[in-house]
Amino acid sequence: MNQRLILILLLAIAVAVPLSLLAGRVWIDPLVPETRNASVILMQLRLPRAVLALVLGAGLGAAGAAMQGFLRNPLADPGLFGIAPGAALGAVLSFWTGYAASAYLLPVFALVGAGGAMALLALIAGREGGVALFTLAGLMISSLAGALMSLAISLSPTPFAMSEIVTWLMGTLADRSWREVWIATPFTLAGIGVLVLAGRSLDALTLGEAAARSLGVDPRRLQALMIAGIGLTVGAGVAVAGIIGFVGLVVPHLVRPLTDRRPSSLIIPSALAGALLLLVADCLCRILPLAGGELRLGIALSLLGAPFFLHLLLKMRRGLA
Secondary structure: OHHHHHHHHHHHHHHHHHHHHHOOOOOOOOOOOOOOOHHHHHHHHHHHHHHHHHHHHHHHHHHHHHHHHHHOOOOOOHHHHOHHHHHHHHHHHHHHHOHHHOOOHHHHHHHHHHHHHHHHHHHHHOOOOOHHHHHHHHHHHHHHHHHHHHHHHHOOOOHHHHHHHHHHHOOOOOOOOHHHHHHHHHHHHHHHHHHHHOHHHHHHHOOOHHHHHHOOOOHHHHHHHHHHHHHHHHHHHHHHHOOOOOHHHHHHHHHHHHOOOOHHHHHHHHHHHHHHHHHHHHHHHHHOOOOOOOOOHHHHHHHHHHHHHHHHHHHHHHHHO
16 A cells, blocks of 8 residues: 555655646746746756655655654644754844855754754653653743744844745745755655654554563653654745745655555655655646735645544544543
8 A cells, every 4th residue: 555655645746746837927838848948947947846855855854744643642742842843943043144145054053953953852851751741841942942033033133134034934935046955855755764763663662661661662762863853844845935834744644544544654655745745736836826926835724634633633522522
């Protein structure tokens, strides 16, 4: 079943990529090769954007699947760990200090912020911290990072800096180049690899913490793998595109009924489905006619994810009734 699902998702991506390259404000007709500036639009604008959408979507999908398995909670989202807000705080500080004007310093600030959140999470949760303490520590870090971002916005040195911060936090792949692809890809792939490595331990954890320990799962090692894997995937995405939410929440629910429901079987299909979702969503953001410019990807996915989240809550409520 898994192999068939993976093959179907790969075929869907193979169809979606060329279509996404043709769609946009300037539509490119493959039957009219002499379209003005077609090669520049394809190779320098749309292709890196499509690749970046695939990379970031894969990272967010894999992180969501792993996190829901680790917390044994179908409503868990990668942003819950506080790593995405930590990365966003680092990026906000780069705007606030003016270092974002340098091409590579904004992603560096964001990755440092993600790393700081990861270290703080490990420090608070401790070596023997259970899942409950781990979750509460993540919520505390998210709250602290959110408060500090609000403070930075309110104390912005210039209106331009405040505008840049707010715009960037909406999340978008617009105006991204091969530079962002080279920055995000190695971190994201490394993070997915770490999460796949944790898959067997996550399977054992579905039986409960005590049962997992009896099966030889080291909670400290699993916790470290989760922090590293989610930190790399989510931190890399925030570093180059801002905050893009709900992918890690929505995708595992769409894929789970098509697998055997084990976390280890869900990570790779969720990565592929996340890549497909982000690619299609970004393509729709490009082609939707808006007077004020392009619809921000983060806003579009929030508009999609919020009703989905409500649907899950109502479904769980009916199940408890």
